[in-house]
Structures are given as structure tokens and as C-alpha cells.
Amino acid sequence: MPRVSRRTVRDALSVALTVGAYGVAFGAAGVAAGFSVLQTCLFSLVTFTGASQFAAVGVVASGGAGVSAIVAASLLSTRNALYSLQMAPVLEVSGWRRLVAAHVTIDESTNVALAQSSHGPDAVRHGFWLTGLGVFLFWNVFTLLGALGARSLGNPAAWGLDAAVPAAFLGLLWGRLTDARLRVVALVAAVFSLLATPILPSGTPIIATVVVAIVAGWRA
Amino acid sequence: MASVSPVVTWSVLIGTSVLCYAIKLVGYLVPPRWFAPERFQRINSLVPVVLLSALVVAQGVAVKTHLVIDHRLAGVAAALAALVAKAPFPVVVLSAALTSALVYRWR
Numbered sequence: 001m002p003r004v005s006r007r008t009v010r011d012a013l014s015v016a017l018t019v020g021a022y023g024v025a026f027g028a029a030g031v032a033a034g035f036s037v038l039q040t041c042l043f044s045l046v047t048f049t050g051a052s053q054f055a056a057v058g059v060v061a062s063g064g065a066g067v068s069a070i071v072a073a074s075l076l077s078t079r080n081a082l083y084s085l086q087m088a089p090v091l092e093v094s095g096w097r098r099l100v101a102a103h104v105t106i107d108e109s110t111n112v113a114l115a116q117s118s119h120g121p122d123a124v125r126h127g128f129w130l131t132g133l134g135v136f137l138f139w140n141v142f143t144l145l146g147a148l149g150a151r152s153l154g155n156p157a158a159w160g161l162d163a164a165v166p167a168a169f170l171g172l173l174w175g176r177l178t179d180a181r182l183r184v185v186a187l188v189a190a191v192f193s194l195l196a197t198p199i200l201p202s203g204t205p206i207i208a209t210v211v212v213a214i215v216a217g218w219r220a
Numbered sequence: 221m222a223s224v225s226p227v228v229t230w231s232v233l234i235g236t237s238v239l240c241y242a243i244k245l246v247g248y249l250v251p252p253r254w255f256a257p258e259r260f261q262r263i264n265s266l267v268p269v270v271l272l273s274a275l276v277v278a279q280g281v282a283v284k285t286h287l288v289i290d291h292r293l294a295g296v297a298a299a300l301a302a303l304v305a306k307a308p309f310p311v312v313v314l315s316a317a318l319t320s321a322l323v324y325r326w327r
Contacts, residue, residue, distance in 0.1 A: 036229070039233050046241075051268065056236045062283065062284065069235075070232055073236040079265075081247050085252050088248045089252075106244075160321035166280035167315075170312075172268075174303045182266075186269050186273040190276065194281070197286070213263050217259065
């Protein structure tokens with residue numbers, strides 16, 4: 001196996017640590033939403049795709065039906081299919097390695113990997129695996145800490161945990177608003193879901209906003 | 221703590237885990253040309269933006285099917301201010317939690 005460059009290790013570890021530390025917020029959100037510590041940890045171990053995990057527990061916390069939670073979380077993770085399409089020809093994995101690669105195919109592993117493109121295919125592969133496995137490790141450790149912490153705190157509202165979740169979504173959204181068109185789409189989606197909240201069953205306005213994406217993305 | 225039936229929590233956990241893993245696996249199993257249409261790619265790139273936006277609303281001002289203005293909105297406003305000031309991610313979340321907790325206790 002070719003030597004791993006120090007630059008790739010540095011990129012991967014800094015992303016893995018900062019993103020992983022954010023697992024504290026998910027751990028707290030899961031417990032505050034009514035999931036047990038075990039269930040909250042299983043989300044991070046098995047679902048392992050941050051925004052979708054937040055969406056699943058968030059919809060349950062806001063009183064939505066289980067199906068709405070699952071659909072919202074799954075829709076939010078469809079971008080992972082595009083990531084795996086990008087990574088498949090570079091990683092050239094088969095058998096059990098392919099199953100592991102799929103599990104750690106997330107925003108961070110794909111983006112760090114592709115950022116190494118100018119340093120050759122080995123650097124891309126190293127970036128993918130180091131970041132994917134690194135985020136997995138830290139994300140799970142910090143989820144456990146957050147879940148245990150939230151359980152010992154009691155009433156989530158008294159500690160601001162119920163505002164930490166929408167703040168987290170806002171932070172995730174903010175990073176994606178790279179041009180004026182995306183900002184307009186985000187704003188329209190927010191207004192749409194505000195108007196839909198009193199009309200549609202609880203939890204479904206979130207899924208229904210996909211209509212906004214379809215309309216906005218139909219023409220170039 | 222909110223009380224939710226274990227049937228709901230376990231089914232959400234299992235359903236979300238199975239579907240999210242299947243979605244990740246897709247790209248390793250199917251020919252890339254299946255996802256080639258530009259329209260699909262364009263819409264897919266907008267999906268996280270609209271869903272995250274809707275989630276901010278659902279978590280910030282909605283309680284089931286009602287719009288409720290309370291301590292959470294104060295927290296979201298603090299997060300927005302932190303983001304405008306280019307604060308790092310943990311600061312954004314912490315300032316929201318702190319503001320919301322203060323409003324909740326002293327309202």
C-alpha cells in the first residue's frame with residue numbers, strides 16, 4: 001500500500017474531529033426527542049449520516065408520524081447515492097470492503113477524498129477511508145457522551161436543547177447557500193413549510209417541500 | 221423527556237437505518253449512467269437545501285400542526301446572528317442553546 005501523505009492525514013483528522021464532536025448535539029437531540037440512550041447510539045452506529053439522523057429524531061420530536069420521520073430522513077440522504085456513484089470507480093472495492101465503503105460514504109468522506117484529486121488516486125482513496133472511519137469513530141463516541149449528558153440534565157427546554165436542533169439545521173443549511181439562487185430556494189421552502197404546517201398532517205410539510213426542489217430544479 | 225412509544229422509536233430507527241444504508245449502497249451497485257440525467261442531478265442537489273430549510277421551520281416555530289413563537293425562535297435567531305458573524309459551528313449551536321434556555325427560564 002502506497003505511503004499515506006501527511007497532508008491527507010491532517011485534512012482527514014481535522015474534519016473527523018470537528019464533525020465528530022458535533023455528535024454531542026445529536027446524542028442530546030435523540031434523548032430529548034424521546035429515544036433511549038441505546039437507540040440514540042444505534043442511530044449513529046447504523047444510520048450514520050448526520051443530517052438524516054437529526055431529521056428522523058426531529059420529526060418524532062415535533063409529533064410527526066413514524067413514516068414521515070423515515071421518509072424525511074431517507075430523502076435527506078439521497079445525495080449519498082450520488083457520492084457513492086462518484087466514489088465507486090475510484091475505490092474499486094468489492095466484497096465486504098464494498099459494504100464498509102458504502103457505510104462510510106457521507107458528505108465528509110467524499111468531500112475530503114475529492115479534495116485530494118490533484119494529488120493522485122491513492123491520496124483520494126486514503127482521504128476517503130481516513131475521513132470516513134475517523135468520523136465514524138468520533139461521531140459515535142460523542143453521540144454517547146451527548147446522550148448520557150442529556151439524560152442527566154432532565155428537561156431539554158431548560159437547557160436550550162430544543163433550540164440546538166433547529167440551530168444545527170440552520171448551520172448545515174447555511175454552508176450550502178453558496179449562491180443567490182440557492183438562497184431564494186431555501187427561503188421559498190421555509191415559507192412553503194410555514195404555510196403548510198397548519199394544513200398538512202404533522203411531519204409531512206417537511207417532505208412536501210421537495211416539491212419546491214422539483215419546481216426549482218426542473219429547468220436549468 | 222418526551223414520551224414516545226417504543227414501537228415508534230424502534231421502527232423509525234430500523235426504517236431509517238435500512239433505507240439510508242440502501243441509498244448509500246446504490247452507487248456501488250448500479251451503472252453510473254442510470255443517474256446521468258441532468259434534471260435529476262439538479263433536483264437532487266436542491267433536496268438538502270429545501271429539507272433543511274423546512275426542518276428549521278418545523279423545529280423552530282412548529283408544535284405539531286401549530287405555529288408557536290417561543291424560546292426556540294430566540295435560539296434560532298441567536299444562531300442566525302452567529303452564522304452572519306461567521307462563527308464556527310459549535311459556537312452557533314451553543315449560542316442558540318444558551319439564548320433559548322435563558323428565555324425559557326426568565327419568560
